[in-house]
Amino acid sequence: MAIGVVRGWTGRALALATALFLGTSPSALHAGGKLNVVATTSDLAALAIEVGGDKVGVSAIARGYQDPHFVEAKPSFLLNLRRADLVVAVGLELEAGWLPPLLNQCGNPKVQPASQGYFDASQSAEILEIPAGPVSRAMGDVHPMGNPHYWLDPANGLRIATGLAQRLAQLSPGDAAYFQARLEDFRKRLGEAERRWDERMKPYRGRKVITYHRSWPNFAKRFGLQVVDFVEPRPGIPPSPGHLVALMARMKRENIKAILVEPYFDLKTPQSVARETGGQVVVLMPSVGGNKDTGDYIRLFDYDVELVARALQTDK
C-alpha cells in the first residue's frame, strides 16, 4: 500500500493500529517451558510455589503486609498479567476494587474469569460467615459471599493446593505427576506442622480474643479461639469512642487480654485499648511474606501460632 493512500486521521489511526499489531506478540508462551502464574495475594502465590515447584514462575500482586482489600490497580501489574497462563484469585469479592479493571486491561484472553487460566481459590476452600439472613451495608463493608480470609486455616491451604495441582496438571499435562508428587510432599510437611501447632495451642483452646477486623474466623476456628468482638465496630468503619468504651468494658468483664491486629491497621487505637484493660496487642501476619519470618505458607502459621500462644501464655 502506497503511503499516499493512507489519508486523513482515520487512515493514519488504522496504520498506527496495524503497526502496533505487527509489533511483538504479548503471549510469549510460558518462556522456558514454565507456566506463568500470577496470584492476587502472596498466600496463593506461596501455595502455587509449593505445588508448582520449578515448573512454574509465580508472582503476587498484593504484598504480605498490605491490606488486600485496598490494592491499587497499578498498570505495572498488567505487564505480568498479560503474559500469565494462570491467575489465582482469592475471590468472594476481596479483589472487587482492583482485579476486574486489571483483567479488563491486560488483553490476555487466557486468564479471563471462567476460563481455564483463572482459578478462584475460594471454590476449593471452606468458607465461613456466609450470611444467612439479610445483608446490607448497614453492617459495614460486608462480604455477601462469605469471609474471604479463608486461607488462614491450614486445612484450606491444603484444599487450595489440591485444587491448584489439578488445575496446573490441566494446563501442563506432562507435569501432572510432578505436581502430584509435590502436593503429597506438601501434605506430609503440613500434617507434621499441624501436629506441632495443635500441641502449642492446646492449652489455650476456648480462650477469648478480640481482633481488629473480621480477618481471623478460619484461624480461630482451627485453633479453638473465640473471637468475641472487634476493634472496628463494623468491617471497614473506623472505631468510634462509644464502641471502644463498650469494647474495653467487655474485655475487663470477660477478662480478655489479647487483641489480634494486622500490620496494616493503625496500632494506636488497639494499643490504648490494651493499656486501659491490661491486655496486649498482638500484631499477627495475615499473609505470607509480611516479614522475613513468614517466607512460606507453613512458616506463616509457625509465626502466628507462636505469637498467639506466647500472648495467651503471659496473660494467664
Add this chain to the structure above:
Amino acid sequence: MKPSPTILTAILGSAATVCAQSPAPPAPAAEQLKVLEARIRKLEEELQALKAIRPAPSAEPDQQPRPDETPVRLGGAGGAAGKALNPDLSLIGDFRAAVGHDPVRQEPGLENHEVELGLSAVVDPYSRGDVFLAFGKDGVEVEEAILTFPALPGGFSAKVGKMRAEFGKVNTRHNHTLPWTDRPLVTENLLGGEEGISDMGVSVSRILPAPGNLFLEATVQVFRGNSEGLFTATRKKDLSQVGHLRGYHDLTENTNLEVGLSYARGHNELGSDFTTTLRGADATLRWKPLQRSIYSSLLWRNELVWSQRELLDGTHASKGFYSSLEYRLNQRWTFGARYDRSGRAAEAGLVDRGWSALGTYWMSEFSQLRGQYRSTWYAGGQRAGEFRLQLLFVMGAHGAHPF
C-alpha cells in the same frame, strides 16, 4: 456391581442342594439338630468359598456414595437463581450546595447535580457491557454505554459505544470519582465544559513493548465527531480522532510516576472546513505506603492542554493547565488544593485563573462529604468566591477504585 454368572450358578447350586436334602426321613430331635448344624456348617463353608472367588472389593468401597446411588434431584434451581445473570447495579448520588458568588459558572444554592445509574455485566465470553445513565438537571442522558472486548488477538483490547475520550486523566473520569466538586477551568474552557470530550465511537488499545518495567500503552479512538461545546459533525465523514500514549513506572514500591500525551482533532461548530485541535500532556506522582494505604497517601497531578480552534477570523491558540495536590491525613480525612489557569478557546488572549482548597470527610467507603472553597479571577476583571459542598453516596455493586 453385578454378580458374575459363576457366582449366581454357585448360589443356585447350593440352594438346590439344600432343597434336595430337606425331605429327609423323620428322626429324633437331637439327631435332627445335628443334621441341621452340619448343613449350616456346610453352607458356611460354601459361602466362604464363594467369597474367596469373588473379586476383592476396592479400598473403602462404602466411604463415598457411588455416583449411580446419589438420589436423583428433580427440578431446577428456584427462587432468585434465575436473576443471577442480571447486571450488577449501582446507583451514585451527587448532591451539591453552594454559597457565595460566581458570575460565570452559575449554579443553584442546592442541587441534585446528578444521580448515576450503573449497569454492568459480562455479555458473553468475549465482551462485557457497562452502561451509565445520568439523571441530572438536563434530564436523563447516557453518560457512557460501552461494550468492551478485553482480550482480542494480538494483545489488543477494544471498546465500542458512547464513552468519555481517553484525553488526559480527568476527561475519562466520572464526576463522582474526582477529588473536587467541580472540573478544572481548563476542562470548562478548552474541552467543551463539564462533560469534556464524550462521544460515540470505537477505541482500540494495546500495551506496547518497552524496556525494563516501564509500562507503555497506546490508545487510538475514532468518534462520530459530536462533543458538546467542542466538536460538531456536519457531515457523516466529519469524524473526530483521539490518541493517547500512557507511560507508567514504579519508582519505588510506594511511589510511582505516570505521564501521558494526548491528541484530539475534530470539526467545530462552524462546519466541515473548520477544525479544532487539542494537544495534552499530563503527569501524576503518587505516593502511598503499602502498609498504611488506608491512612495516608499523596497525589500530585498536572495537566496541560493546548487548543487550536479555527474560526472565521483565523486560528485561536490557547493553553490551560491545572495542578492538583491531594493528601490523605487519616482514614477519614483527605485535604487538597488546586491551581487553575486557562485561556479561552474562542477568545485567544483572555485568561481565567483560580485556586481551590478542599477537604473530604469519608464516612465510609460508600459515602463522602466534600467541601471546596473556590476563588476565581475571570478575564476582564470579574472576581468570584464560592464555598461548595458535595455529598456523594454509592448504593449497590462495589465498583472498582479508579487509578
